Amino acid sequence: MHIPDGLIAPQVYLAAYAVAAPAWAYxxxxxxxxxxxxxxxxxxxxTALAFVxxxxxxxxxxxxxxxxxxxGLLALAFGIWPAFLAYSLVLVLQSLLLGAGGITVLAINAxxxxxxxxxxxxxxxxxxxxxxxxxxxxxxxxxxxxxxATLVALVLGIQPLMGSDAGGQPLFFPFGPAVTLPVVVGPHxxxxxxxxxLTWMVLSVVERRRVPA
Amino acid sequence: MFCRPFKTSCxxxxxxxxxxxxxVAFGHSMDHDIATAEAQVLSxxxxxxxxxxxxxxxxxxxxxxxxxxxxxxxALGRISFLPDRPGRWRVVVTTEDGHxxxxxxxxxxxxxxxxxxxxxxxxxxxxxxxxxxLLGLAGLLILWRKRKKDDAHP
Numbered sequence: 149m150h151i152p153d154g155l156i157a158p159q160v161y162l163a164a165y166a167v168a169a170p171a172w173a174y175x176x177x178x179x180x181x182x183x184x185x186x187x188x189x190x191x192x193x194x195t196a197l198a199f200v201x202x203x204x205x206x207x208x209x210x211x212x213x214x215x216x217x218x219x220g221l222l223a224l225a226f227g228i229w230p231a232f233l234a235y236s237l238v239l240v241l242q243s244l245l246l247g248a249g250g251i252t253v254l255a256i257n258a259x260x261x262x263x264x265x266x267x268x269x270x271x272x273x274x275x276x277x278x279x280x281x282x283x284x285x286x287x288x289x290x291x292x293x294x295x296x297a298t299l300v301a302l303v304l305g306i307q308p309l310m311g312s313d314a315g316g317q318p319l320f321f322p323f324g325p326a327v328t329l330p331v332v333v334g335p336h337x338x339x340x341x342x343x344x345x346l347t348w349m350v351l352s353v354v355e356r357r358r359v360p361a
Numbered sequence: 362m363f364c365r366p367f368k369t370s371c372x373x374x375x376x377x378x379x380x381x382x383x384x385v386a387f388g389h390s391m392d393h394d395i396a397t398a399e400a401q402v403l404s405x406x407x408x409x410x411x412x413x414x415x416x417x418x419x420x421x422x423x424x425x426x427x428x429x430x431x432x433x434x435x436a437l438g439r440i441s442f443l444p445d446r447p448g449r450w451r452v453v454v455t456t457e458d459g460h461x462x463x464x465x466x467x468x469x470x471x472x473x474x475x476x477x478x479x480x481x482x483x484x485x486x487x488x489x490x491x492x493x494x495l496l497g498l499a500g501l502l503i504l505w506r507k508r509k510k511d512d513a514h515p
Contacts, residue, residue, distance in 0.1 A: 152480070154453050154463040185503050192499030196492040203488050207411075241494060245487040247480030304459045313427045322417060323457050331458045 149217070149300045149332060150242065150257050153250030155321040157310035160303065161252050168236075168255035171263060175233040183230070190354075194225050195234040197350070199241060202248070206339065214335045217296065220289030220347045223266035224273060225354065231270075235262035256303055265296035285351065286344035293340030294333060301325065301332035400441040401474055403452055403464060405434060412438025416456050423448025444468045 305325030
């Protein structure tokens with residue numbers, strides 16, 4: 149669901165950077181304050197795992213493909229702000245090394261997937277963990293993925309309003325929300341479920357092998 | 362008496378004007394011609410080898426924000442275009458799910474492709490490089506924190 153460069157109007161991605169910059173600064177301070185030397189390798193390893201998960205492409209009906217998002221794993225393991233920071237790094241690497249996403253749209257992707265996705269996942273998990281911990285994790289990750297996909301679809305869907313050329317052709321992404329919402333969100337209803345199950349499997353292994361403090 | 366040939370001439374003239382006017386009316390139709398030319402062909406594919414079929418694209422000439430050409434990929438996921446001037450052309454492909462591609466094609470004075478710039482392609486080497494960067498960054502962070510601690514409490 150990464151938005152690539154060239155599809156988003158500058159007024160949208162610059163506004164996203166204005167919102168993301170203080171959020172990144174806060175996340176850096178929080179990680180620097182709360183993470184000890186034993187936590188950093190764990191964060192690095194799970195961030196690397198999230199990066200690898202995003203490269204696993206799943207074929208989808210219609211000839212296109214989708215991939216796991218990976219932020220739910222980081223969110224449940226470390227919390228919202230470390231997940232946001234680590235996932236932003238994943239997005240940078242994906243853009244520079246794999247051509248997925250982009251640098252101008254980094255803030256949009258980071259806010260939608262890294263921050264909102266993580267916040268929804270953690271919020272749902274905290275709410276439901278007392279009832280059934282595994283189900284809370286799976287549902288939290290699923291909802292985080294779906295909400296992130298919805299945000300991405302809405303950002304894409306408003307682009308036709310952001311400008312058109314002399315011939316009336318949109319200057320940026322050409323499809324409205326009536327197209328983007330079903331096309332982007334639909335596949336992520338399934339991807340999110342797979343990601344939720346995989347995240348819980350990984351986390352249960354990580355929790356069993358946690359080094360006592 | 363001489364009025365009759367004059368009338369005939371007038372009728373002939375009117376007929377000629379009508380014929381001429383009808384040829385002007387052909388201006389509303391569309392003529393066609395076929396020429397053989399060497400077009401540039403951009404082939405697209407998804408990671409599983411499937412082609413993005415009938416996907417919208419726009420092509421921008423150098424230093425132009427107005428599309429030179431727009432349309433949809435063909436049934437084999439291809440875009441062909443015929444540049445009419447040298448410079449850096451931009452091909453923007455957008456799928457409905459927000460995926461897309463921007464390729465810059467530098468066309469030389471002979472109107473041939475001199476260079477193509479596109480996004481980095483995913484490969485196992487690049488994925489391993491990404492993992493290496495992340496682990497390396499964590500190592501550097503730990504070393505930096507350790508050094509900071511050592512400096513604070515020598």
